[in-house]
Amino acid sequence: MWIKEIVENLVEKYGTNDPYEIASAKKIFVFEKNMHEEILGFYKYIRRNQFIFLNSNLNEREKIFTLAHELGHSEVHPRINAPSLKRKTLFSIDKIENEANRFAVELLLPDKLIYEHLDDRLTLHEIAEIYCVPKEVSHLKKF
Template sequence: MARSDAAARALLTQFGIDDAPIDPRLIAEKLGVLVVPQDMPDDVSGMLMRRGDEQVIGVNQKHHENRQRFTMAHELGHLKLHRGRPLILDTDTRVNFRDTVSSMATDREEMEANRFAAALLAPEAMVRRAARDAEFRTAKQLVHLMAGRFGMSEMAMNYRLINLGIIADPTPTP
């Protein structure tokens, strides 16, 4: 099991969460992390700021609710897995941004945070159980059903189902 998956599973276990949809805002609150909706440029989904014991997740409030949920989970991944990157400010604040570059997942930390977010919002056991119990005829229907069940975009659920080996190929998403 990848480090990202194990960290997500540990967090769900820590808070006794065993049913979807998972609420990443509630998890953040339980960890003492303030979540702040903000106006951000369209290509920035969110950011994590840490200074000492204070942690704040900023989320682009203009983005769709499902994208905001994934962004919160992604930033929680950075919190649990990564030390953060320095931002040049006149303070000792460390910031992780989630933007169009990070969402392409070409950087190891960004890939880990994306994997953590998927594992947090759509835990493997829950996804397998829901897929087994779902009534569908096509992979596209399954993706649509599962995206609604887990509060994720169809694109994110598509990748999750592929990564879990439940479907073989990407399905067209709106």
């Protein structure tokens, strides 16, 4: 639950759950770069500066989730240069990658959005899809 608390505090502080707005407010440099199709993005910490690189070949939904994931690294593991997020990392059992995935899910899928869809008879996976959360990680939502 501690990751959920970090996310809730961050959203309250910046008044948004938009990863682009949060990264900008925190002065995290976000760059898009042409990368191999398997690489979604990565986070770097260099001399007290934080950088997030996104694969420019991703669609907008993938960019949002990838940025939220990398923002998770900046919040949960700020001084660790995380390995690149790869498509197969969505299924990772690695602790650091799992925590960043959990952060992204909590950021993009806050409880209030789930409550808004209670009458729609949608599954959690379907609601997650609406908010750019891949079905492969939607099970990480703590609700």
